[in-house]
Amino acid sequence: MAAELCLEIVVFVAVLRGGGIFSGEGSRDLGDPKRESLKVSSQRAVLAGVFHPDDGFDRTNALDELKGLVHTAGVEVVGELVQFRETPTPSTCIGSGKLEELKQMILATEAQMVIFDNNLSPSQGRALEQALEKPIVDRSEVILDIFATHARTTEAMLQVELAQLMYYRTRLKRMWTHLERVGGGGTGGLGAGRGPGEKQLETDRRLIDRRIAELKSRLHDVEERRSRTVSLRREQPTVSLVGYTNAGKSTLMRALTGADVLVEDKLFATLDTRTRRWHVAAFGDVLLSDTVGFVRNLPHHLVASFRSTLEEAQHADLLLHVVDASSPEAERQIRTVYEVLQEIGIEATNVLLVLNKVDRVQDQSFVDVLRRRYGDTVTISAAQGLGLDRLHEVVGLRLSGGFVEAEIETGVGNGRLFAWLTQHAAEHSRTYIDDAASRVKIACRLPKQAVGSMPQEDAVVRLTS
Ligand SMILES: Nc1nc2c(ncn2[C@@H]2O[C@H](COP(=O)(O)OP(=O)(O)OP(=O)(O)O)[C@@H](O)[C@H]2O)c(=O)[nH]1
Numbered sequence: 001m002a003a004e005l006c007l008e009i010v011v012f013v014a015v016l017r018g019g020g021i022f023s024g025e026g027s028r029d030l031g032d033p034k035r036e037s038l039k040v041s042s043q044r045a046v047l048a049g050v051f052h053p054d055d056g057f058d059r060t061n062a063l064d065e066l067k068g069l070v071h072t073a074g075v076e077v078v079g080e081l082v083q084f085r086e087t088p089t090p091s092t093c094i095g096s097g098k099l100e101e102l103k104q105m106i107l108a109t110e111a112q113m114v115i116f117d118n119n120l121s122p123s124q125g126r127a128l129e130q131a132l133e134k135p136i137v138d139r140s141e142v143i144l145d146i147f148a149t150h151a152r153t154t155e156a157m158l159q160v161e162l163a164q165l166m167y168y169r170t171r172l173k174r175m176w177t178h179l180e181r182v183g184g185g186g187t188g189g190l191g192a193g194r195g196p197g198e199k200q201l202e203t204d205r206r207l208i209d210r211r212i213a214e215l216k217s218r219l220h221d222v223e224e225r226r227s228r229t230v231s232l233r234r235e236q237p238t239v240s241l242v243g244y245t246n247a248g249k250s251t252l253m254r255a256l257t258g259a260d261v262l263v264e265d266k267l268f269a270t271l272d273t274r275t276r277r278w279h280v281a282a283f284g285d286v287l288l289s290d291t292v293g294f295v296r297n298l299p300h301h302l303v304a305s306f307r308s309t310l311e312e313a314q315h316a317d318l319l320l321h322v323v324d325a326s327s328p329e330a331e332r333q334i335r336t337v338y339e340v341l342q343e344i345g346i347e348a349t350n351v352l353l354v355l356n357k358v359d360r361v362q363d364q365s366f367v368d369v370l371r372r373r374y375g376d377t378v379t380i381s382a383a384q385g386l387g388l389d390r391l392h393e394v395v396g397l398r399l400s401g402g403f404v405e406a407e408i409e410t411g412v413g414n415g416r417l418f419a420w421l422t423q424h425a426a427e428h429s430r431t432y433i434d435d436a437a438s439r440v441k442i443a444c445r446l447p448k449q450a451v452g453s454m455p456q457e458d459a460v461v462r463l464t465s
């Protein structure tokens with residue numbers, strides 16, 4: 001039985017190798033997923049994209065974000081082609097005239113692949129491969145590949161692998177066309193008579209389904225454990241950093257808490273959630289979480305897989321939406337973040353927009369427009385530590401809505417109450433109220449929801465606001 005399983009897994013790894021354009025070296029077994037360092041070969045690629053005329057892009061900037069993504073994945077861009085259409089062509093996404101142009105560009109640049117900014121359906125991918133005789137990669141694949149390369153924690157690895165398999169499951173045929181090229185090295189294209197039969201595809205699909213079921217069950221266990229940790233924290237005020245990828249969330253986390261989190265000029269540097277204690281001046285301690293960034297057209301399976309990682313954000317008392325205010329794309333990115341938040345079911349009721357990277361802003365009027373449009377905002381430079389005092393102040397004010405001021409009188413030996421206060425209260429002062437110093441009055445701030453769980457014995461409590 002074990003031997004049979006091993007054989008099948010080899011086939012499965014082979015299938016994945018054929019399919020992952022960038023991620024050829026990621027091997028897996030059914031134990032803990034281990035990722036060897038991925039070889040992101042410097043492939044020569046032509047970038048292509050079909051955009052809606054009303055999207056607000058122009059020929060010079062439409063592919064900028066894709067360029068950033070493939071740069072992160074280590075690809076060499078040798079050509080670009082953009083088309084503006086109301087709707088992509090159903091069969092090949094790009095229109096027939098542009099398809100011809102793309103063919104010529106591939107020949108002229110000796111490109112090894114074409115990367116689309118659009119998310120292609122399996123049949124569009126197949127049709128394009130047949131027409132262009134080159135591997136076709138779409139936006140989802142690029143993002144999945146970057147996530148796979150950056151995943152560090154077991155949970156992130158499981159989530160990415162699940163999303164990849166869900167994506168590849170419907171594209172097995174396409175993957176075999178890659179395999180044929182890898183094996184034959186020729187330009188024979190499709191229908192060269194060596195294609196795998198439907199039976200092989202059936203087997204692969206069955207293997208993938210089995211692995212998907214296993215990943216789901218393991219993720220379920222990890223998520224349950226995490227859920228317990230998150231709910232333990234719930235009585236403390238929590239703040240989550242959200243925002244477009246590369247906006248500066250981790251830089252801000254580092255500036256506020258001193259946490260040694262990864263900061264990189266790279267898309268999707270952070271994939272897992274980190275939580276640290278942050279002392280908000282004039283308020284008290286809160287828990288601050290930094291997590292995965294968002295991007296336009298995030299692959300659906302990836303959003304589904306990462307929903308649990310964003311649990312901290314789901315339960316946060318306040319979301320700090322970090323924006324790269326120096327980017328000409330700032331407004332579009334803000335909209336995308338709200339859309340993704342909605343998609344993962346996070347209610348954006350208590351959000352504070354934090355306009356970051358002001359040190360890099362050329363035209364100040366651009367920031368003023370954002371400020372006017374979004375109302376309550378704080379302008380900062382996380383990298384240079386500018387505006388952080390104001391951020392403390394506004395966060396304190398926003399959080400106070402969920403807290404009460406209290407005066408508590410008790411005996412100095414009331415260990416249970418003191419332990420409870422250490423966990424929940426931000427203490428302002430402590431005064432002894434008798435000569436023997438046996439009784440004490442404590443002024444503090446408490447989360448409203450925690451008040452009910454305060455030990456009552458030998459305590460006189462007065463809520464002052
Ligand atoms: N000039 C300037 N650069 C900044 C500022 N804040 C962050 N950066 C830079 O922006 C890049 C991205 O910063 P990160 O903190 O990694 O961004 P992030 O939002 O955590 O990104 P992901 O984890 O990839 O989603 C890094 O090169 C930072 O040094 C800032 O205030 N000013």
Ligand SMILES: [Mg+2]
Binds near residue numbers: 249251262269291
């Ligand atoms: Mg980060």
